[in-house]
Amino acid sequence: QQQVKQSPQSLIVQKGGISIINCAYENTAFDYFPWYQQFPGKGPALLIAIRPDVSEKKEGRFTISFNKSAKQFSLHIMDSQPGDSATYFCAASMRGSQGNLIFGKGTKLSVKP
Amino acid sequence: DVKVTQSSRYLVKRTGEKVFLECVQDMDHENMFWYRQDPGLGLRLIYFSYDVKMKEKGDIPEGYSVSREKKERFSLILESASTNQTSMYLCASSGQGRGYTFGSGTRLTVV
Numbered sequence: 001q002q003q004v005k006q007s008p009q010s011l012i013v014q015k016g017g018i019s020i021i022n023c024a025y026e027n028t029a030f031d032y033f034p035w036y037q038q039f040p041g042k043g044p045a046l047l048i049a050i051r052p053d054v055s056e057k058k059e060g061r062f063t064i065s066f067n068k069s070a071k072q073f074s075l076h077i078m079d080s081q082p083g084d085s086a087t088y089f090c091a092a093s094m095r096g097s098q099g100n101l102i103f104g105k106g107t108k109l110s111v112k113p
Numbered sequence: 114d115v116k117v118t119q120s121s122r123y124l125v126k127r128t129g130e131k132v133f134l135e136c137v138q139d140m141d142h143e144n145m146f147w148y149r150q151d152p153g154l155g156l157r158l159i160y161f162s163y164d165v166k167m168k169e170k171g172d173i174p175e176g177y178s179v180s181r182e183k184k185e186r187f188s189l190i191l192e193s194a195s196t197n198q199t200s201m202y203l204c205a206s207s208g209q210g211r212g213y214t215f216g217s218g219t220r221l222t223v224v
Contacts, residue, residue, distance in 0.1 A: 009153075029185050043117070043203050043215030046155075089156065093211060101213060105155035 002027060004092050006104025013111050019077040021107045023090035026071065030092040033063065034101070037077050038087045047074075047088070080111045116140075118214035126223050127143050132191040135221050136204030143208060145187035147171075147179065150201040150218070162187055194223045 007066040013019045023033075030032045034049035050057045050064040051074065057064045077084055087108050091101040114208045121137035125200030139144065146161040147173075160179040168179050176198060187206075191198055199222050205213040 034212055036215075041217070043205075043217050044213075045215065046212045049212060086183075100158075100161065100210075103156045105153070 001008055004090060004102050004104045006090050009086065010039045010108045013021060013080045013109065014113055015080065015082060015113050017080050019084065021075045021088055021108055022072065023104050024072045025092050027094065029094040030112060031095055032093045033066065033073050034091050036089040036091065044089055063105045065067065082113050085109055085111050117204055117206050117216040119219050121219050122217065124219060124221045126194050126218050128223055130194045132194050134189040134202055136187045136216055137185050138206040140208065141184065144206060145181065146205040147187065147189045148205065150203055152156035156203065158190065166171060179186045195210065196223050199221065199223045
């Protein structure tokens with residue numbers, strides 16, 4: 001019940017296309033859902049986050065879509081660029097867990113020129 | 114910007130050595146975490162700490178210990194390094210905002 005399941009494991013997208021990464025969870029007590037971006041040789045960095053009181057959050061070309069009833073959330077990268085090539089992790093945490101994030105296993109995105 | 118600094122980017126140690134990985138954060142965060150990252154396995158939590166001198170086991174604590182004597186510093190200790198501990202080690206910290214800030218990682222090779 002503590003797991004966050006992420007798919008796909010890897011993704012290849014052409015430049016200009018839309019990249020979509022999906023995550024699913026079971027624990028309805030989760031109330032914070034961030035996405036992290038990790039470039040090779042670097043630590044993950046917070047990209048965008050959402051709370052379950054909204055269904056969508058957009059920051060530039062990055063959008064989180066949240067479906068509370070389905071217990072799913074996804075990251076959409078519009079107009080994908082080669083510079084977006086990285087590993088993306090979804091995560092979830094619940095209030096009272098002192099912020100412990102449960103991470104998905106990651107998606108390696110390659111954007112081809 | 115919050116900074117989480119890991120003392121070494123690359124380390125090569127011999128089997129059986131005691132290894133210390135150091136992590137320092139500069140934003141007065143209460144929470145600090147140690148993860149290891151391996152291909153296909155994602156981020157696995159080793160230990161975490163909510164306060165000075167406090168520590169909690171994560172998902173894979175075997176073969177590791179930690180120390181938090183000061184709020185800004187969280188050390189990971191490999192008591193007797195083994196080849197299966199070759200990995201990327203990531204330190205992170207978080208405060209009230211719940212987002213994590215990660216360090217750049219230490220790539221440890223045990224030979």
